[in-house]
Amino acid sequence: MSIDIENLTVTYGQEKVISGLTLNIPEGCFFTLLGPSGCGKTTLLRTIAGFIPAAGGAIRFSGQDVTKLPPHRRAIGMVFQDYALFPDKTVNQNVAYGLRARGETGAAAARKVAQALERVALGHLGDRHPAALSGGQRQRVALARAMVIKPAVLLMDEPLSNLDAKLRIQIRETIAELQREANITTVFVTHDQEEALAMSDLIGVLNRGAVEQLGSPQAIYARPRTGYVADFVGSANRFVARLTPAQGGLIEADLGPVRLFATDAREGAVCAEGLLVIRPENLHLSRAPRVGMQNLPARVRSRQYLGSRTSYRLDIGGDLNLVADAHGPGHDGFMPGDQVNVAVDPAQAQVIAA
Amino acid sequence: MTGSLRSPWFWLSLAALALLGLFVLYPLANILSASVIGPGESGWRRLLASPKYLEAIRNTLVLATSVTCIATLIGVPLAYVTARYSFPGKGLIALLPLITLVIPEVIAAQTWLMMLGNNGLITRFLRDFGIRLPSFYGWFGLITSMSFIYYTYVYIGVVAAIGKFDAQLEEAAQSLGTAPVMSRLRVMLPVILPAILASALLVFTMAVGNFAISMILSHRLPLLSVVTYQAAVAEGARDITMQSTLASVSVLIVMAVLFLNRRIVKRGRYEIVQGRGARPRPLRGLRGLAVAASAGLVVVISLLPLISIMLGAFTASRGPVMQWGTWTLDNMLRVFVTAPQPMVNSLLYAGTATVISTGFSAVVSYLVVKKPNLLTPFVDYIAAIPLALSGTVLGVGLLATFHGGWLPLSGTASIIVLAYVVRRMPFGMRNGQATLQNIPNSLEEASISLGVPPVQSFFRVVLPVMLPAIASAAILTWTTTVAELSASILVYSGGRETLPIQVFRLIDSGLMAYASAYGLVLVAVILLPIIVASKVFRIDVFSSR
Structure with missing residues (x-):
């Protein structure tokens, strides 16, 4: 029925x-x-x-x-x-x-x-x-x-x-x-x-x-x-960003200290500002920059060891910080104070209407 | 909200409101208006012109004040000691609430007389040694006997408050550097003070409204309830002006007290966030013995009535003279064989009243808690009014309202049952509301969602869950109804004597042996359901108190 x-x-x-x-x-x-x-x-x-x-x-x-x-x-x-x-x-x-x-x-x-x-x-x-x-x-x-x-x-x-x-x-x-x-x-x-x-x-x-x-x-x-949905369902890094269209259906989000390419998910609404959303598990930590991804330098501020994963809070410049979840072998390898590289796939970063 | 006119609950609320209006509000309005516009000279003018009535009001206030003070002085320390310490014989004190409930005031008054009256056991014993006690009639007897009955209400109220008091607060005070005795005074007293004041005010109103003891022991001392009763008996329902005026005075006194109570409760309510009661500490040695002895003394004095009516019921007598030491079964024979009518009447009237009162209060509490609509707040409010009316006031009101007119109830058994129901129904209501608040709404909704219509859902699902609480409410109603005297003695007619009325009349005639026998049966009739309920059905009758 x-x-x-x-x-x-x-x-x-x-x-x-x-x-x-x-x-x-x-x-x-x-x-x-x-x-x-x-x-x-x-x-x-x-x-x-x-x-x-x-x-x-x-x-x-x-x-x-x-x-x-x-x-x-x-x-x-x-x-x-x-x-x-x-x-x-x-x-x-x-x-x-x-x-x-x-x-x-x-x-x-x-x-x-x-x-x-x-x-x-x-x-x-x-x-x-x-x-x-x-x-x-x-x-x-x-x-x-x-x-x-x-x-x-x-x-x-x-x-x-x-x-x-x-x-x-x-x-x-x-x-x-x-x-x-x-x-x-x-x-x-x-x-x-x-x-x-x-x-x-x-x-x-x-x-x-x-x-x-x-x-x-x-x-x-x-x-x-x-x-609201991004925040309530799962956890998400959210930033208000100034937007400029870029090639390949991507959009460039300006967060102030850093700029990132992201997928445009605004569904037609065109405006100069939007919300950049990235899930913590889509931020990949490594010691060195990765090929084929956009890379950001960051510093580990604090970490929570959660068994199957480790959740890191990272400073990326200015007042901005990110939460990144690391999985797999060696996920707890980074310590507070370490300089690390954060890699983001533009397909996994999205811009939605603010 | 079920405000719809089509909802059966709305019509049920309307019916309840109509009944309450007719049997509670209308008689009360009658008293208040008759005092002003009743036949003859204005009651208030007559009151102010009469030195006897003015003295009665003054005496009543003095009596109630002294009883309140003494009862508080006995009740509070006893409550503190039992809540915080364990000592030999502590279990006996748990009997206290039972005692107040079980022993009707008329019997308590009688036994005090049997012990300390002009011809009392102790009086005569002391007289043999040349010690003459002051006459027990008048102030001495009134204050002593009322204090030793009403301190239990203070005790019960304060024990509950200390039990809820968070002992961690006291420990916190000690950890912050106050000595134990000081921390107790500084921290605990302000928190339990509202409970002490509230129970003291309850004692005050009960002393103002008290009929049985006042009537038996006041002798020539005019008291409000006594002169009201006398006016009502003398005037009957023909001239209701004076009795209504005197009843109005009690109503005003009680209203003033209730107003005071509300202010105290409002100002003094601290929220105990997280309660952890203290474990009672053992008291040993000399201190333990002293505490046990004084607590034991209080309990023994409270138990005295039970012991003395048991003795009196089987003691031979010639007229008013008790022949102590000579045993007989004649008195009991009279109760069961020669003149059993009072017993039969009591069982019949109190039984009917218990059924009506329990049923009515169950339905009304259900409406108030689970089906609130526009009318239910009024139903709730009016149903609580009888709590503030003494039995004498209620009797005067019923007599004034249902004598002749379009609903001539006076002279019938139904007016006695009506007096019982109106007087005791608020207790059932309170009980029922507390129970219903603990039954989640989802239970009823589960039944409805399974396809059972709302009214049937109530009977199939809510009622069975309420049943144990209803049973204990019914037992409480029974015990207090069967002992009711002050309202029923105004509205009863010849041949419709109940056990308390019979005991009262026999005491009035000085026939203590017969009075003891009827009294013993009365106590048995009260005790039996409590024992059966707690032993056979394992119902905790006192859980709601």
Whole structure:
């Protein structure tokens, strides 16, 4: 089932939280709403669910208008941040709850419950109460409970944020697997960019109630369209630069103390100033200049050893400094005070509209 | 916000508001207006012209002030010692809240009389040695007995405050170079002072509103609640001017106190950012013994009523004269066989009131916490008003409002139940709101998202989670309702005596043995649900206090 949101407006009292948002989520898509807290992502999800009324516009599930439909009649499955398991009911009763509401009881329903729990590898814990489960197990029960009713759309509100890092990755895989198996249109809300990149078919980066950029994980990461997206998804060196067109589709960015060639990603907007964006892993450190790259002299100011990589803060003259991540053998070979060479491929440095 | 007219919650709020308006606001408005425009001469003019009434107001204020001071002086040190030290017999002090809850004031007053009255055990014992105690009727008895009942409220409030006090603050003060005793005074006192003042003011209002002890022990000393009751009994519902005026005076006093309380709370609220309570330190040797002995004494005095009604219930008597040492079952026989009506009435009225009050407060707390709309703030506010009304004031209001007219309830059992419900419902509300605030909204939304409509979701998901808290609220309501005297004694009619009313009337007639027997049954009726709940269902009845 596809979700089509057209010109949606949501208000809290006088304040417009979302105004005139339009968004199409194709059938079977794993769609992630990504943004910091307060950007309106949870509000949008709860409006799709029907818990928050739309002040204007329309929401359609495969063409059918659900804008005025109360949440219990929208055929949604929802997974909550705090799991929201019914504490007085066993795992089996929790999962069977939605089936019972649909008039499904008896052996057939019990079989569905058992299957759903088997899917999340909890078949053996059906008789326990939620209090006797670990956080990860609770989240899997919540997932089984939402999936067993075969909802038209699956809505998840930061379902992984209460779990520790290792468990988060595990459950991430479970969710992705279940979603693809059932081919169910899913809206996933998170503030964790890694989660979004790892799981989604399509990401919408939200800023103040509006979609700032919509695209595949690769597109969002490799070609951020605004400074906000570049900064929020992954980390990025950002500089305001004066621009001069150069040959080969490149553009020359003047940062003051240094000049760099970069790819023009301004999408038609022509202006004298822009934002130069370079990901830390696209800055290559060496002792000597490299052939075929543009090279900058720099001095190591400080470093953080992070195991699989080392993150360096470099002075490149003036007040400018860069963060560069070194990977591979010998990535921790540079010390504070060292003079180093930074190599940048113009294809990996981008200029976007400021 | 569910402000829509189509939402069932809006109509439910409207119904709750209508009920509260009819049974809380309307009687209160009746009292206040009758004092000015009631039949006959203006009540306020009569009040100012009467030396008896003016003396009653003065006495009440003096009494409440002295009781507040003494209760605070007992309660605060006891709270500090139990919160910070461990000593032999400390477990006994944990019984304190239970004692205040379990022993109705009328019985406490009775037992003080049985010990220290003109014919009391201790009085007679001391008289044999030629020691004559001052008469227990009047100031001596009033102040002693009220102080030894109300100090528990100070104790409970202050123990909670010290428990929340972050011991690291004290350690910080010491690390900055203040000596322990000074750091305690400088750092802890300002933080727990609001709790001390708040509980002291609570004691003050309770002493002003106190009926049972005042009535039994005041003798010829005029007190506000006593003269109000007498005016109400003498005038009935025919002339409501004077009783309304006197009731209005109590309302004004309590309002002034509440106003003061708000200011104190507003000014004195410090936020404890991160609390870590101190571990109690053991007290050994002579100091430990001294502390244990004085704490033990306080508890034993509090327990005295229980012991003496147990003795009294099985002691033979001829009229008002107790024949100590001669045992009999006659008194109990009277309670269960010859005149069981008060017991039956109590069970029936308090049971009905508990069901109504618990149900109403559960629904209303749900509306206030989970479904706020335009009306719910008013519902919340009005539902808390009875907290500020003494039982006597409430009784006068109900009597003035529902005698004759379009809703003639007086003379029926329903007005007694109504008095119970109105008086105790705010406690249930407070309890219910605290519970609901701890139940996340997502639980209900999860149920709705699985296809269950909102109202059914409440019954299937929220209600079961609330149930243990509702059960403990019901038990608390039961214990306080079955002991209710001051409002019900104004609105009851012949044949509808409850256990506390019966005990009160028997004490009034000097029949202490019978009074003890009915009192013992009353205490048993109060205790039984608490014991069953905590032993069988493992419900912590006192968790919300």
